[in-house]
Amino acid sequence: MTVINPRRGPRRRHVLEGLAAGAVLVPSARATEAPPAIPSWMQAQGADVNAHPYGQPAAFEAEVVRERMKSRTLTAGASFTPLQHLHGTITPNGLFYERDHGGVPTIGPAAYRLLVDGMVDRPMIFTLSDLKRLPAVSARHFMECSGNSGTEWTKPTGRTVQETHGLLSCSEWTGTKLEIVLGIAGVKPGAGWCVAEGGDAAALDRSIPLEHALKIGAMLAYAQNGEALRPEQGYPVRLVLPGFEGNTNIKWLRHLELRRGPAMSKEETAYYTELLPDGKAEQFNFVMRAKSVITYPSGSQKLDGTGFYEISGLAWSGSGRIKAVDVSVDGGKTWQPATLQGPIEPICLTRFRLPWRWNGGSAVLQSRAVDETGYVQPTLKSLVGQYGLHAHYHNNAIQSWQVETSGDVINVHA
Amino acid sequence: MCTPKWFVFAAFCLAPGLGLAATPQIPARDYDVGTPATDAQMKAWDIIVGPEGRNLPDGSGTPVAGKAIYDQQCAACHGDAGQGGTGPRLVGGIGSLATAKPIKDVGSYWPYATTLFDYIRRAMPFSNPQSLTNDQVYAVSAYILKMNGIIPDDAVMDRRTLPMVEMPNRNGFVSMIGASVVTGK
Known part of the structure; x- marks a missing residue:
């Protein structure tokens, strides 16, 4: 034998x-x-030790890429993070969602300048080297476009969580704080707003309430997850406003102008405002409200037979830490508390998990986030009740994934 | 003195709730890092125009002059009559905001005419931004306002008149600063 x-x-x-x-x-x-x-x-x-001096993902992961939004509008350039393929909470730099209004400019470090002027004692110009000399901080924060889930108000449109929630990513940002740069220039009494302007073909600018920007730790970031910003993330310098809607985190930052009031730029009047049913519109709705989504199982995935699955997803809030996430597998009839992966950091993605046994029947999976202020993520019905169907931005409604008896998972409004 | 009826003398005052905010206490930093900016540098750099009209340049334009520029530089994306295409719609939405099919365009939605000058100068034409002269930007702004029936055919837009144009949706916005910031509610 x-x-x-x-x-x-x-x-x-x-x-x-x-x-x-x-x-x-x-x-x-x-x-x-x-x-x-x-x-x-x-x-x-195997392959030579330095075959790829800048490491590459495994060849088998080629489908894990950003996906471009389909739109006929020229200024609607956006690509979505493949959340269904990611783990933990940090987004790889190459997969960080991208939104720009005039393409991605190429700005060399030597050509970079930042002007700080307006209501300041000493108008100043900073080079990139200047900014890197200043005291630095690192902090992990999510960023979300306020148009994320914006196509989901009336009916399910996205097939995958990438399409429904992919204008969301999370990085460790490093840079110098806004208050340091403003401390050098000296802000004059009466200045309550800071207009931040990008150096792209859109020269995109937003007015930021100064007091709140400093309170949330506004940063002039030059690094992301340990390396220099990617060009599409604002190389060499972007504004990072933790918890504020993505559009205000001005990329390719070229100008900070201190003002008494807001500039009323196109992006804070014609866009990034929420039209209500009575014809009025909410403006300067900066903070991203608590939201969550199940990434596994999620739309377009297929369960491989009955039995055990660990439901997993992401929760976040622009107002601070996530306090709890509840998960339902019956379309919101009953809820169970999910386990939160620590450390739970403020204004950062938080991973939640819940063990689940699929019995082969139809199920509707939902998650509901609660943040440290006590704010509870609303149902779509409740959100529509408050904002109507034409607000477009700030859709933080509970997402529903229906598991069919075949194991296929599809986006539904339940 | 003759004043056109579309002028609003208080136009530079911000709508209630949209304006002033507190100036925070910021510790002074004596790092000796950075270079003082000269007036010439600031003037060349600054393209931000506020609703009060600050930083609007010299120059002027009329709807008639604007139409010629619009037809050549803007119509391909925004449509011959501003109806939209690969670029957003510019006219036709006045009165629609509270309906089941709201149209958010310059006439129906934009609260300040200064935003037109600011945006066209900084970002348009899409394929060649910051290529128009200040006179051309005033003229195109005037034409778009005229297409929306907001100013008459013979109105002249310049640094004095543009901030005084009364936009139909001037008071259509509610600031969420106090309510939303920090708590997120």
Whole structure:
């Protein structure tokens, strides 16, 4: 009798050396197993140690990419983060969602200048080197476009969580605080707003209430997850306003102008305002309200048979820490508390998990976030009741994923 | 003195709730980092126009002059009559905001005429931003206002008159500063 160590089976050399005559080996049969007992990648030297001086994802992960929004409007450039493929809370830099209104400019570090003027004692120009000399901070914060889930107000439109929620990402940001730069320039009494303007073809600008910007730790960031900002994230410098709608986090930052009141730029009047049913519109609705979404299982995924699955998702709030996430598998009839992955940081993505056994029946999966202010993520019905159907921005409604008896998961409004 | 009826003398005052905010106490920093900006540098750099008209340049334009520029530079994206295309719609929405099919365009939605000058100068034409002269920007702004029936055919838009144009939706916005910031509610 011969005992064949399956880990050594296919290797002829081992067979010949280690096994008694009469042993029956069928390497061809073993080759049909996956992975093979001694795989080919163990039988030859791998790629050179520095084959990719800037590391690349595994070739098998090629489908994990951002997805461009389909729109006929020229100024609607946006690409969405593949949340269904990501784990934990930090978004890889190459997958961080992108929204721009005039393309991505190429700005060299030597050509970069930031002007700080308006109601200041000493108008100043800073180079990138200047900003890097100043005291720095690092902080992990999510960023979300206020147009995220904006197509979901009236009916389910996104097939995947990338399409419904992919204008959401999270990074560790490093830079110098706004208050340091303003402390150098000296802000004059009466200045309550700071207009931040980008150096792109849209010269996109937003007015920021100064007191609130400082309170939330506004930062002039030049690094993201340890490396320089990506061009599409504002290289070399962007404004980071933790918890504020993404559009205010001005990329390619070229100008900070201190003013008494807001500039009423196009992006804070014609856009990024929420039209209500009575014809009035909410303006300067900066803070992203608490929201959550299940990323696994989520739209377009398919459950591989009945049994155990760990439901997993993301929760976040522009107002601080996530306090709790409840999960429902019956369309909101009953709720169970999910486990929150620590550390739970303010204005940062928080991963939640809940064990679940799928019995093969139809199920509707939902998650509901509660933040430290006590704010509870609303249902779509409640949100529509408050804002009507034409607000477009700030849709933070509970998302529903229907699991069909086939195992297919689809986006529904439940 | 003859004053056109579309002038509003208080136009530069902000609508209630949209204006002033407290100046926070910011510790002075003596790092000796950065370079003082000269007046010439600031003037060349600054393209921000506020609702009060600050930083509007010299120059002027009329709807008639604006139509010629619009037809050549703007119509391909925004439509011959401002009806929209690959660029947003510019006219036709006045009175629609509270209906089931609201149209948010310059005439129906934009609260300040100064925003037109500011935005056209900084970002338009889409394929060639900051290529128009100040006179051309005034003229295109005038034409878009005229298409919306907000100013008459013979109105001249300049640094004095533009901030005084009364936009139909001037008081259509509710500031959420006090309510939303910090708490998120």
